Amino acid sequence: MTDVTINAADGGxxxxxxxxxxxxxxxxxxxxxxxxxxxxxxxxxCDDLAAQGYFALCPDLFWRQEPGIQITDKTDAEWAKAFELYKGFSEVKGVDDLIAGLGVLRDTEGCTGMVGTMGFCLGGKLAYLMATRSNADCSVSYYGVGIEKNLDEASAxxxxxxxxxxxxDQFVPPLAQQQILEAFSKVTRVTAHTYPGCDHAFARVGGAHFDKASADLANQRTADFLKEHLTA
Incomplete structure (x- = not known):
């Protein structure tokens, strides 16, 4: 397991x-x-995906603000820092950087060229945008925040x-969920699952809202999905 360098489309x-x-x-x-x-x-x-037989690349999307961010969800100070970075984050640039990462992964020696995306929270929203804006072979969102703001892209x-x-989900209220599910129901390549009683980040091991049963179910669905669409 190692760090790799990715060239941004706009330099750097x-x-x-x-x-x-x-x-x-x-x-x-x-x-x-x-x-x-x-x-x-x-x-x-990433390590778990590698154990399942995948090349797994997690790009540093906060590099334009502060490279190398590695904080946790355990303290108020870290949450404050995380929200500060989130507020300063450009989704457009983030998608551009993910597309660059997608290219690097496809060109990695040993990779078959079939590459999907999988994101969590902020990454869940970006995985949705990768589904609408990139040529990723498949994409998975875990509790994406703000998807309802870009539902005009779902048809893409x-x-x-x-x-x-x-x-x-405390960050995705019922009305937003209703809008998301309604939009997704009209797109044939979309599958959406709702997890009753679960709060945001229910699959984050060690997190305040971790729900093992729901996390196991979601992760198995993801494993089956990736196997079907990346290894067939």
Whole structure:
């Protein structure tokens, strides 16, 4: 497992954490960070994907503000820092950087060229935007925040997209969820699952709202989805 350099489309370079499968060959997944940066949680997700046979790359999306952010959800100060970074983040630039990362992963020795995306929280929104704006082979969102603001793009989804939605998500109120599900129901390549009683980040191991049963279900659905669309 190592850090790699990615060239930004508008100049400059940034890094990403890359985990490789033991076999040395396989499809790829671009893992999209939460608001806490490429921290231990994200790296462990990459490592787990590598154990499943994928090349997994998590790009540092806060590099334009402060490279190398690796904070947790354990203190008020870290939450304040995370929200500060989130407020200063450009989704447009973030998608551009993810597309650059997608290219790097496809060109990585041993990668089959089939590459999907999987994002959490902020990354969940960006995975949706990758489904609408990029040529990723498939995409997965875990409790994406703010998707309802870009539902006019849903019709642009032409490749498989999977969304995990927390019913009690404090950052995605019921009206937003209703709008999202209604829009998704009209797109044939979209599958959406709602997790009753779950709050935001129910799949973040060690998080305040971690729900093992729901996390296990969502993760199994994701594993099946990635296998179907990246290894077929």
């Amino acid at each position: 370079t940034f890094t990403g954490y890359l985990a490789k499968p033991a076999s040395g060959t396989g499809p790829g997944v671009v893992v999209i960070q939460e608001i806490f940066g490429v921290n231990q949680v994200m790296r462990e997700i 989804i032409t490749r498989p997209y999977l969304a995990h939605i927390a019913e009690k």
